Amino acid sequence: xxxxxxxPVADEAVAGGPADGVVAGGPEAGALAAVAxxxxxRADADGVLAPEVVxxxxxxxxxxxxxxxxxxxxxSGFGSLLEAVALVGEQCASTAWCAALAAGSxxxxxxxxxxxxxxxxxxxPDTLVAAxxxxxxxxxxxxxxxxxxxxxxxxxGADFSDWVLLCAPVTPDGTGAADGGAAxxxxxxxxxxxxxxxxxxxWRSLGMRATASDTVVVTGAAVPDHRSVSRERIYRGEAAxxxxxxxxxxxxxxxxxxxAAPALGAAAGAVDAWRARLSGESPGGERARLxxxxxxxxxxxxxLLLRRAAEVGDRGPxxxxxxRSAAGSTGPDAVPDTALDTALETVLDTxxxxxxxxxxxxxxxxxxxxxxxxxxxxxxxxxxxxxxRASGTRAQAPGDRVQRAWRDVSCxxxxxxxxxxxxxxxxxxxxxxxxxxxxxxxAPSGGGGA
Numbered sequence: 001x002x003x004x005x006x007x008p009v010a011d012e013a014v015a016g017g018p019a020d021g022v023v024a025g026g027p028e029a030g031a032l033a034a035v036a037x038x039x040x041x042r043a044d045a046d047g048v049l050a051p052e053v054v055x056x057x058x059x060x061x062x063x064x065x066x067x068x069x070x071x072x073x074x075x076s077g078f079g080s081l082l083e084a085v086a087l088v089g090e091q092c093a094s095t096a097w098c099a100a101l102a103a104g105s106x107x108x109x110x111x112x113x114x115x116x117x118x119x120x121x122x123x124x125p126d127t128l129v130a131a132x133x134x135x136x137x138x139x140x141x142x143x144x145x146x147x148x149x150x151x152x153x154x155x156x157g158a159d160f161s162d163w164v165l166l167c168a169p170v171t172p173d174g175t176g177a178a179d180g181g182a183a184x185x186x187x188x189x190x191x192x193x194x195x196x197x198x199x200x201x202x203w204r205s206l207g208m209r210a211t212a213s214d215t216v217v218v219t220g221a222a223v224p225d226h227r228s229v230s231r232e233r234i235y236r237g238e239a240a241x242x243x244x245x246x247x248x249x250x251x252x253x254x255x256x257x258x259x260a261a262p263a264l265g266a267a268a269g270a271v272d273a274w275r276a277r278l279s280g281e282s283p284g285g286e287r288a289r290l291x292x293x294x295x296x297x298x299x300x301x302x303x304l305l306l307r308r309a310a311e312v313g314d315r316g317p318x319x320x321x322x323x324r325s326a327a328g329s330t331g332p333d334a335v336p337d338t339a340l341d342t343a344l345e346t347v348l349d350t351x352x353x354x355x356x357x358x359x360x361x362x363x364x365x366x367x368x369x370x371x372x373x374x375x376x377x378x379x380x381x382x383x384x385x386x387x388x389r390a391s392g393t394r395a396q397a398p399g400d401r402v403q404r405a406w407r408d409v410s411c412x413x414x415x416x417x418x419x420x421x422x423x424x425x426x427x428x429x430x431x432x433x434x435x436x437x438x439x440x441x442x443a444p445s446g447g448g449g450a
Contacts, residue, residue, distance in 0.1 A: 028060040029084035032099065037091035041399050043210035044094070047203070053095055054160045057128070062099040064125035066107035068242045071117060072125035073106075075244035078254055078313035082261050082306055089265015090272065093408035094210035096262035101156045104258040105131035108165050110239045110247045112191060115226040117240070120163055120191055130161035132216055135187045135231075139168040145224040146170075148190050151200075152216040158199045159212035165189050166216065167231060187231040196221040207404075207411030208262075245316035253366055254313040256373030256417050260306055260380075263412040267299045267380040270405035274387045291390040295383035302376035302383075309372045312365045367430045370423040378420055381413045 032053075036043075039050040057063065065081055067073020081103055089096030106129045109120045121127055137150015152166050169187050196218065203213040229240075239247035274292055388395055388406035395403045412418065 029087045032056050032060040032062070032084075032095065033088045033091045036088055036095035040092035040095075040404075043092060044404055045398070047209045048159070048212060049095060049098060049210045053092075054098075054128075057095070057099050057102055058126040061126075063102045063106055063128055065103040066110065066246050067121060067125040068110050068117065068239075068244065068247070070241070071121040073121075074125075075242065075246055077246060077310070078257060079307065079310040082257060082264075082310045085258075085261035086265035086268065086303070089262040090269035091265075092210075093262045093266035093269075093405070093412070094208050096265050097208055097211045097412075098157050100258045100261050101131070102128055104255075105129040105157070105165060107246065108189060108234055109163075109191065110242050110244075111189070111229045111234045112240060113226045113229070114241050116191055116224075116228075119193075119227065123162070127162045128157065128160060129163045129165060130155050130157040130216070131189075132164065132166040135167045135169050137166065137168045137218060139170050139188060139190060139223075139228075141170070142222070145222060146188075146190060146228055148192070148218050148221050148223050150218055152218075153202065154213045155199075155216045156211045156213040158214045158216050159201070161199075162194055163191060164197055164216055165191050166218070188228050189231060189234060190223045191227040192218065192221055192223065205411055207407035207409070245314060248316050249313050250366065253369050254309075256370050256423075257306060257309050257313065259412060259415050259417050260302075260373045260377050263377050263380045263409045264299070264302055264306055266405040266408045266412075267295075267302070267384050270384045270387050270402050270409075271296050271299055273401035273405070274391075277391075288390060291386050295386050298379040298383040302379040305372040305376040305379075309369045309376075312369050364430065367423075367427045370417075371420070371427040374418045374420040374423040377409075377413050377418045380409050384409045 035053055035056040039053050043049050043053070061074070062081075062084070064073040065076050067075065069075050081100065085096045085100045088099055106125075106127070108131055109117055109129060112120065120129070132152030132155045134152065134154065136152045137148060140147045148166070148168060150166075150168060152164075155164065155166075158164065167187055167189050198217045198219075200215045200217055202215045203209075203211065205211075205213075235251050237248045237250040242248075271292070274295070278288055278292060384402070384406045387402050391400070391402050394400065395406075397403075
């Protein structure tokens with residue numbers, strides 16, 4: 001464990017943390033939002049979250065939100081996390097980002113073999129996990145495990161993490177998958193405790209300044225088999241020892257949601273700041289009032305899109321649906337033909353129109369959710385940009401809430417997982433039934449960095 005666990009938080013958060021993760025609009029999310037708001041300007045200026053804020057992220061249940069129940073977690077849903085993260089984001093988008101990814105990164109731990117999960121959460125479900133999603137470094141097979149070296153950029157929350165899960169390509173001599181698969185894997189995730197990696201401060205950004213999206217450095221670490229898992233299992237939602245819906249949903253269906261939620265909060269905060277500004281003056285001219293109305297409407301529309309995406313995640317997948325959606329995929333992220341064939345045969349062998357309809361609906365969800373998340377963030381960017389431009393010279397001052405929200409949302413919108421072009425084309429090609437179209441990878445190409 002790192003030093004952040006020794007920070008007293010009794011007056012900054014809900015002492016001890018909740019048993020059931022974060023609850024939308026509940027005292028846990030409200031407690032973190034209050035702490036984040038007090039330190040927001042400092043975080044933006046310093047480029048790092050205050051220790052009190054980091055401690056509150058864990059103490060208010062975000063880290064344990066997706067942790068399996070048998071390890072003391074909540075195995076909770078995406079809808080409640082969306083609302084809780086957005087509430088925090090109204091006060092500080094960087095804190096909201098770290099809270100969302102503390103939950104999302106810990107969720108990846110549920111795919112490790114059971115022994116690896118036990119080690120990961122040996123100190124409790126509030127362990128802070130950071131994840132490097134961009135395949136980097138090098139994993140070489142050795143007796144009983146792997147030898148991992150390399151650097152992983154844009155690993156959000158790395159500076160105050162207790163563990164990391166890092167994605168690395170497997171060298172040709174790394175034969176076989178540690179999780180029991182028959183075919184050699186092309187990439188895997190490897191869990192390392194804090195003593196096995198260093199963090200180099202490299203994150204200097206226009207927005208989302210305090211997300212600690214720094215570089216994880218591994219000079220050489222032995223990773224036993226039970227602390228590794230093939231990337232494909234995570235992409236397909238094949239958790240180890242858990243039947244919880246939050247662990248069964250493929251990563252591509254929900255990854256954009258975790259990245260978009262902080263932007264929703266930031267944009268809602270900008271609307272609130274603009275409303276307060278107009279309320280404190282004369283009602284303002286027509287242009288100012290129309291900016292409020294239109295931007296508020298765009299934030300509402302984005303929230304509806306993201307809520308639907310969260311509902312899809314909470315519904316859970318149909319068997320084989322994600323494999324069907326990856327038909328025609330090529331490259332290292334593609335689902336093997338054998339897996340696709342097996343999934344399709346499973347559906348067709350049921351001779352049930354209902355089963356087929358469910359699978360087809362899930363395939364649509366798999367391409368619609370990324371589209372909805374990307375479209376929602378476009379709406380949020382438009383809303384904050386309008387308010388920033390309407391603010392005039394006053395928005396250029398340090399500490400201006402509208403300016404900070406505009407920078408934060410602009411930063412989030414640049415994330416590769418939220419670009420509408422790729423998500424929109426994949427969705428359109430699905431509707432048109434275009435054959436042989438390369439599928440979108442099961443996880444974003446971008447890492448945790450904002």
